[in-house]
Amino acid sequence: MTAALPPARALHSVADLVAEGLVPAADAPVLETVAQAFRVRVTPQMRDAARASDPVARQFVPSAQELTISPNDLADPIGDDAHAPVPGLTHRYPDRVILHVTKTCEVYCRFCFRRETVGETGHLPQAQLDAALDYIARTPAIWEVILTGGDPLVLSARRIAHLMARLNAIPHVGVVRLHTRVPVVVPDRVTDALIAALRLHPAVWVVIHTNHADELTAAARAALARLADAGVPLLSQSVLLRGVNDSVQALETLFRALVRLRVKPYYLHHCDLARGAGHFRTTIAEGQALMAALRGRLSGTCLPTYVLDLPGGFGKVPVGPDYLRHDGERWLVTDLNGGIHGYSDPAES
Ligand code: SF4
Numbered sequence: 001m002t003a004a005l006p007p008a009r010a011l012h013s014v015a016d017l018v019a020e021g022l023v024p025a026a027d028a029p030v031l032e033t034v035a036q037a038f039r040v041r042v043t044p045q046m047r048d049a050a051r052a053s054d055p056v057a058r059q060f061v062p063s064a065q066e067l068t069i070s071p072n073d074l075a076d077p078i079g080d081d082a083h084a085p086v087p088g089l090t091h092r093y094p095d096r097v098i099l100h101v102t103k104t105c106e107v108y109c110r111f112c113f114r115r116e117t118v119g120e121t122g123h124l125p126q127a128q129l130d131a132a133l134d135y136i137a138r139t140p141a142i143w144e145v146i147l148t149g150g151d152p153l154v155l156s157a158r159r160i161a162h163l164m165a166r167l168n169a170i171p172h173v174g175v176v177r178l179h180t181r182v183p184v185v186v187p188d189r190v191t192d193a194l195i196a197a198l199r200l201h202p203a204v205w206v207v208i209h210t211n212h213a214d215e216l217t218a219a220a221r222a223a224l225a226r227l228a229d230a231g232v233p234l235l236s237q238s239v240l241l242r243g244v245n246d247s248v249q250a251l252e253t254l255f256r257a258l259v260r261l262r263v264k265p266y267y268l269h270h271c272d273l274a275r276g277a278g279h280f281r282t283t284i285a286e287g288q289a290l291m292a293a294l295r296g297r298l299s300g301t302c303l304p305t306y307v308l309d310l311p312g313g314f315g316k317v318p319v320g321p322d323y324l325r326h327d328g329e330r331w332l333v334t335d336l337n338g339g340i341h342g343y344s345d346p347a348e349s
Pocket of ligand 1: 105107108109115
């Protein structure tokens with residue numbers, strides 16, 4: 001019998017997953033093929049959560065379905081590369097940039113839209129980081145810098161502090177936003193030193209990626225509380241995933257849990273056209289029906305915006321249910337129960 005791995009070690013391979021009982025040994029050969037195409041990494045916290053929850057396991061444990069590549073699947077589904085003025089930087093909208101400070105993550109999600117580029121290949125080299133920061137400094141239209149990756153919170157607190165100080169020195173950068181899985185998947189990285197580093201910029205926002213309430217372990221909840229108590233505003237983004245959270249109950253539970261943790265649900269993403277992730281994708285009509293049902297049950301505080309990131313780098317578009325149409329004379333507005341009501345604009349003067 002194979003000995004269990006020590007509790008603090010992340011799982012990096014199919015052999016690790018077999019040893020931990022997360023996949024049967026008989027599946028190992030096909031999953032090795034999957035792992036050669038798309039990396040595997042599961043933190044100890046998510047290993048434990050995956051044992052207790054299929055929706056968590058599906059997000060991190062590879063499956064043979066990932067070998068099915070549909071003709072619509074794309075290597076760069078949201079067009080990061082189409083808008084890169086210098087390596088490591090995406091400048092798609094005039095007032096904001098995405099700075100890819102690392103390609104490394106604490107977990108590798110099986111549906112990731114950057115699954116072709118993420119990996120344990122290290123952080124953005126210093127010369128490229130300097131060039132990206134120079135570009136930001138000489139582009140006054142940039143008001144917001146979004147740190148992503150990979151996952152920016154795999155960087156040490158010392159590196160984060162250095163980066164925040166440099167961004168704080170650029171007067172036109174009003175806001176720094178970090179997109180991260182870390183507080184959920186490896187919450188003990190949210191240390192006092194990390195929080196102090198984040199707070200070196202006066203307007204830092206942290207956006208948590210989480211897809212199911214079963215990910216919100218006691219340790220994750222404590223990490224989010226530490227951030228909220230320190231005054232760091234928290235948002236969440238989730239991906240609508242078949243077999244994970246494509247039900248009213250799963251989404252309602254997740255969004256209510258987040259708001260109780262002082263995290264505002266921000267975006268529900270329609271699943272991107274990442275290669276080998278088609279089995280996770282719902283239809284847009286299914287997503288709209290879920291959002292319509294949730295609107296009748298949850299306050300606006302709990303409701304994210306359902307968005308599609310257009311393939312090719314054309315940006316995000318809200319694709320939620322439509323409550324409004326115009327009949328040529330007046331607006332027709334559909335209420336939560338399907339009733340239709342007329343509404344007229346003020347007469348033009
Ligand atoms: S943590 Fe984010 S960037 Fe990393 S694999 Fe998951 S979705 Fe992709």
